[in-house]
Amino acid sequence: MPYSAEACWQQLAVVQAHRDRGELCPYFFDGPGGAQMPQSVLAAMSEYWQGGNANLGAPYASSERVGQIVEQGRVSAAALLNAPPAQIIFDQNMSSLAFKLSRAISQRWRRGDQIIVTQLDHFANVSSWQRAAQDRGVDVITVGLDKQGWQLDYAKLEALLSPKVKLLAVSGASNVCGSIVNLARVAEMANAAGAMLAIDAVHLLPHQLMDVQALDCAVVFGSAYKFCGPHLGFAYLAEPWLSELEAYRVSAATNLGPGRFETGTQSFAAIAGMSAAIDYLAQWGERDAGLRARLVDSYAQFSAHEQGLSERFIRWLQARPQWQLYGLPLADSALRTPTFALSHPQYSPYQLAKQLGEQGVYCGAGHFYAPALLEQWGLAPQPGVLRLGFMHYTLAQQVDELCRLLDGCIA
Numbered sequence: 001m002p003y004s005a006e007a008c009w010q011q012l013a014v015v016q017a018h019r020d021r022g023e024l025c026p027y028f029f030d031g032p033g034g035a036q037m038p039q040s041v042l043a044a045m046s047e048y049w050q051g052g053n054a055n056l057g058a059p060y061a062s063s064e065r066v067g068q069i070v071e072q073g074r075v076s077a078a079a080l081l082n083a084p085p086a087q088i089i090f091d092q093n094m095s096s097l098a099f100k101l102s103r104a105i106s107q108r109w110r111r112g113d114q115i116i117v118t119q120l121d122h123f124a125n126v127s128s129w130q131r132a133a134q135d136r137g138v139d140v141i142t143v144g145l146d147k148q149g150w151q152l153d154y155a156k157l158e159a160l161l162s163p164k165v166k167l168l169a170v171s172g173a174s175n176v177c178g179s180i181v182n183l184a185r186v187a188e189m190a191n192a193a194g195a196m197l198a199i200d201a202v203h204l205l206p207h208q209l210m211d212v213q214a215l216d217c218a219v220v221f222g223s224a225y226k227f228c229g230p231h232l233g234f235a236y237l238a239e240p241w242l243s244e245l246e247a248y249r250v251s252a253a254t255n256l257g258p259g260r261f262e263t264g265t266q267s268f269a270a271i272a273g274m275s276a277a278i279d280y281l282a283q284w285g286e287r288d289a290g291l292r293a294r295l296v297d298s299y300a301q302f303s304a305h306e307q308g309l310s311e312r313f314i315r316w317l318q319a320r321p322q323w324q325l326y327g328l329p330l331a332d333s334a335l336r337t338p339t340f341a342l343s344h345p346q347y348s349p350y351q352l353a354k355q356l357g358e359q360g361v362y363c364g365a366g367h368f369y370a371p372a373l374l375e376q377w378g379l380a381p382q383p384g385v386l387r388l389g390f391m392h393y394t395l396a397q398q399v400d401e402l403c404r405l406l407d408g409c410i411a
Contacts, residue, residue, distance in 0.1 A: 003284040003301040008393035011038040011280070027398045029363040031389035032175050032203060032339050035228045037277070044276035045230060048269040055265055066268050073271035074258070076278040079291040080227075081201075081220055082211040083236045089258040090266050093233040094202050094223045098128035100261060101219060101235060104245045105167065105196065106132035114139045115167040116160060116195075119372040120152055120179065125169050125200035125221070126372070138166070145376055150328050151179050157186070161193035167218075168195045172204030176370045176387060177327035178339035180204065187215040196241075202226055206391065207306060207337045209299050212236050224270070229277030232270040237261070302392035307333040309390045309399050313340065316403045322346075322410070326377055326385055338390035343379070344410060349386040355409045361402055363388050 001007070009015060014036050018025040028036055048069065052062035056070065074085035081088075091097040106129075109115075115133050117126045119142060133140045143157045152170070161168070168190045173180045183199065190197040196218040201210055206227040212220055218241060224232040237245075237258070247260040254260065278291070284301055285294025310331035317323055317340075326341040343349060349365035356363055366384040367374045374380035390399065 005305055005393055005395050012036045013039045013042050026360040026362050029388045031391040033364055034225050035391055037228055038280045040280050041273045041276045045269045045273040048272045069268050069272045072275050076275040077234045079295055081236050082213055086257055087236055087242055089235045089261045091233045094221045095124040097233045097235045098124050102128040102132040106136050109136040109138045109166050111137040113166045114141055114164045116141045116165055117169045118143045119376055120174050121171045122175050122369045129169050158189050161189055165193055165195045169198045172199055172201040173337050175203040176368050176373055177341045178337040180335055183215055187217055224274040230270040230273040232274050303333045306338045307331050309394055310338045312399050340388045341385040343385055348383050352386045352409055359405055361405055
């Protein structure tokens with residue numbers, strides 16, 4: 001069917017719930033903190049529970065169905081990354097996976113080795129590696145931002161990479177200011193230095209697909225709740241590490257494939273919901289094409305729509321110089337996601353978010369687990385920023401209403 005943001009908005013379960021109660025639905029501008037679920041995702045999760053709760057490996061129908069859900073989940077997540085399904089690992093969230101895999105990967109590090117993290121990242125992709133380095137006596141190097149303060153300092157990163165560097169951890173995109181990292185350039189640098197590349201794609205995946213085979217990276221993390229799914233983390237782990245790393249696991253559990261790293265019983269309902277969310281995202285692609293191809297088509301349409309929303313909002317900002325935008329003053333969807341970090345000299349970010357929330361506009365304030373980024377801007381630990389994030393289901397008229405209410409907040 002033809003793509004439209006209105007069609008996306010109408011599919012959201014929260015919209016239907018408010019409509020059923022005869023209420024106006026709030027405007028959700030906190031996509032970076034969690035996207036809204038379509039009704040199809042809730043239906044898939046409910047169908048799992050109604051079909052009979054079970055675990056893997058038993059010779060009866062509901063257990064066999066769980067196996068099918070997990071395997072389909074790997075296929076679905078792999079389509080977002082252009083990865084082999086057999087290299088997709090599930091866990092409760094991205095942060096848990098990052099700490100788990102960092103612990104396993106770091107067993108090969110030795111004193112005198114180095115790792116690199118960045119100031120742009122959510123600290124799930126920083127603290128996990130810092131703690132592993134501390135355990136192994138490895139040095140941690142932090143790469144800052146360029147002179148404008150909105151993007152990575154690529155020249156500095158290239159200068160710091162050496163044979164001593166065993167791992168480079170970067171974000172695909174900043175969850176605070178929306179800046180998109182040039183992953184192809186970063187991967188080329190990391191591979192030339194012989195360093196593993198670990199990418200936090202949590203904020204990128206709602207807006208752009210990834211191609212792990214083209215990047216030749218070692219690890220990519222994602223979170224389903226950022227692209228209209230339930231709370232569920234997943235990771236791509238390349239070979240030979242998937243097979244050769246020593247997994248921290250129950251000794252009686254499988255030691256084959258991604259199951260080596262999936263400690264305990266997974267949330268099978270969440271995996272079913274994630275697959276449904278990816279099907280939802282793919283629905284605007286060519287109907288007879290494969291899942292990856294349909295996602296490519298859909299995301300191209302999302303990108304065009306989101307760039308239009310960014311252009312609309314940036315034009316409003318440019319006419320109001322009292323607002324400080326922390327991020328690229330461009331709408332180009334190849335360079336930034338539609339995520340905006342703002343401040344105003346007369347009001348704290350929390351005051352602004354509270355006023356907006358009281359008027360049915362939902363957004364957040366703070367550091368959003370990226371304190372090093374805000375420290376570089378002189379905004380951490382306080383006051384932080386007001387963060388506004390648009391999604392493919394955000395309507396142009398909602399952005400206009402946001403702008404009107406922002407004007408009212410500072411009147």
